[in-house]
Amino acid sequence: MSWILACMLAVFVAMVVDRRWGEPPAWAHPVVGMGRYLGMLGPALTRWRPALAFVGGAWAWLLGACVVGALALATELIVRLGVSAAVVQGQAPQGMSVVLNGLLMGLVLKPFLAWRMLRDEVAGVEQALTQSLLAGQTQLVRLVSRDVSVLDEVAVRESAIETLAENLNDSLVAPLFWFALGGLPAVAVYRFANTADAMWGYRGRYEWAGKWAAHVDDILSWLPARLTALLLCLVTGRWPGWQAMRAQARLTPSPNGGWPMGTMALLLDVSLRKPGVYSLNETAPAPMAQHTARALQLAGRTAWAAAVCSAIYLVCPLLWTWGHAR
Numbered sequence: 001m002s003w004i005l006a007c008m009l010a011v012f013v014a015m016v017v018d019r020r021w022g023e024p025p026a027w028a029h030p031v032v033g034m035g036r037y038l039g040m041l042g043p044a045l046t047r048w049r050p051a052l053a054f055v056g057g058a059w060a061w062l063l064g065a066c067v068v069g070a071l072a073l074a075t076e077l078i079v080r081l082g083v084s085a086a087v088v089q090g091q092a093p094q095g096m097s098v099v100l101n102g103l104l105m106g107l108v109l110k111p112f113l114a115w116r117m118l119r120d121e122v123a124g125v126e127q128a129l130t131q132s133l134l135a136g137q138t139q140l141v142r143l144v145s146r147d148v149s150v151l152d153e154v155a156v157r158e159s160a161i162e163t164l165a166e167n168l169n170d171s172l173v174a175p176l177f178w179f180a181l182g183g184l185p186a187v188a189v190y191r192f193a194n195t196a197d198a199m200w201g202y203r204g205r206y207e208w209a210g211k212w213a214a215h216v217d218d219i220l221s222w223l224p225a226r227l228t229a230l231l232l233c234l235v236t237g238r239w240p241g242w243q244a245m246r247a248q249a250r251l252t253p254s255p256n257g258g259w260p261m262g263t264m265a266l267l268l269d270v271s272l273r274k275p276g277v278y279s280l281n282e283t284a285p286a287p288m289a290q291h292t293a294r295a296l297q298l299a300g301r302t303a304w305a306a307a308v309c310s311a312i313y314l315v316c317p318l319l320w321t322w323g324h325a326r
Contacts, residue, residue: 003080006101007183008311011176013106014113015307022116030068030111030188034195037064042200045209053208061196061213065189072188079104109179112191114171115303118164119296125160126292129153145202146274154286158272161287161295165232165264166257168299170194173231173306174224180310193217218255225256228302229263231309235301240266251278268294 026032038060045056083100121143129136136156137148143163151159174194179187197217200210229249233239240263248262258280265272265281268291272280287295 002098003101004314005098006105007179008314009098009102010105010109011179011307011311011314013103014109015115015304017106017110018113018116022120023114024111028111031114031191031195034064034068034192035199038196038199042206042209046205048209050208054211057200057209058212061193061216064196065192068192069185069189072185075108076105076184079108105184108184109187112175112179112187115168115300118167118171119300122160122164122292123296125156126289129156129289155273155275157287157289157292159274161264161268161270161292162261162272162274164295164299165228165260166254168302169221169225169228169256169260170198172303173228174221176306176310177224177227178220180313190220193220221256225259228306229259231302231305232260232263232267232298235305236267236298238267248280251280253277264295264298267298 023029041060045053045060048056079101083097083104086100121139125136125139125143128139133153133156136153137151140148140151140156140159144159146159148156148159174190175187178190193213193216196210196213199213200206201214201217202210229245244266245259245263248266249258252258252261258278261272262280265284268287269281269284270287270291271282271284272287273282
C-alpha cells in the first residue's frame, strides 16, 4: 500500500522536477545512453542483407530492452529496500517511507519524461520565426528529421505543432501510462522502444534493421496515443467526435501519430500538412502564431491531466481495498 502511494507521489515529483530544472546532464541521462547503444549498432546492421538485418535488429532490440528493464528493476528495488532499511535502522523517521520513496522514485522517473524540453523547443520555433524564416528552419531542425530548407513559414509552424502533438504522447503520456501500469521497468522499456523507433524506424537505410523496432513501438504506443487524443479533448472541453478523430488519424502513415496530431488540428481549427504525405483538417485555414501558443497551452494542460490520471489509476486499488474493508 505504501509503495503505491509512493509511486503516485513520484509522478508529481517527476513533473515538478521537469518543470523546474528540465533535463539532466547527458552523462546521467538514461535515454542518451540508450541512444548511444542504438547508434553504435545501427550503422553496422544496415550493411547486412535484409533478412539478416531484420534478425540482427530484433536481437539487438531485445538485448537492449532486457538490459534496460533489468537496470530499471534493480534501481526500483534499491530505492525501495534502501528506504525500508533506513527506516528500520532509525536513520529515517517512521512513516516517512512513502515520502522518501516518492521523492527518490520521482527523481529516477524524471529522465523518462521530457515535457519541458518539448515545450521549449516548439516555443523556440515560433520565437525564431519572428526573426526570419531561416532562423525558424534552423530551430525546427532540432525537432524533425525532414529537409526543412524547402519549408515556408506556414510549413515550419505546421511541423512544429505536429511534432508537439505527436511527441506529447511519446515523451509524456505514454511514459506515464507505462509507469502506472508496470513501474520503472515498464517505462524504461517503453522509452527504449520509442528511442529505437526514432533512430531506426525509417524506410530506406534502416528499412530492415529497424523494422522490429518500428512495429514494437507501434504496439506499445497504440493505446497511449488514443488516450492522448482523448485528454486533449478533455482539457479543451470540446468533442470533435470519435469518427472525425479516427478519419484524421487514418490520413497519416503512422497508426498512432495521427491521433494526437489530427485531434490537435481539429481542436485548433487549423490544417496541418506534411507535403506529399498527408493533410489534416484540410479545409481549415493554415495555423498562425497564436495557434502555436494555443497548442502549447493545450499540451501543457494535457501533460498535467495525464499525471493526474496516472496517479488516480495507481491509487484505485487502494480505494477498492478500503471500500471492501468497510
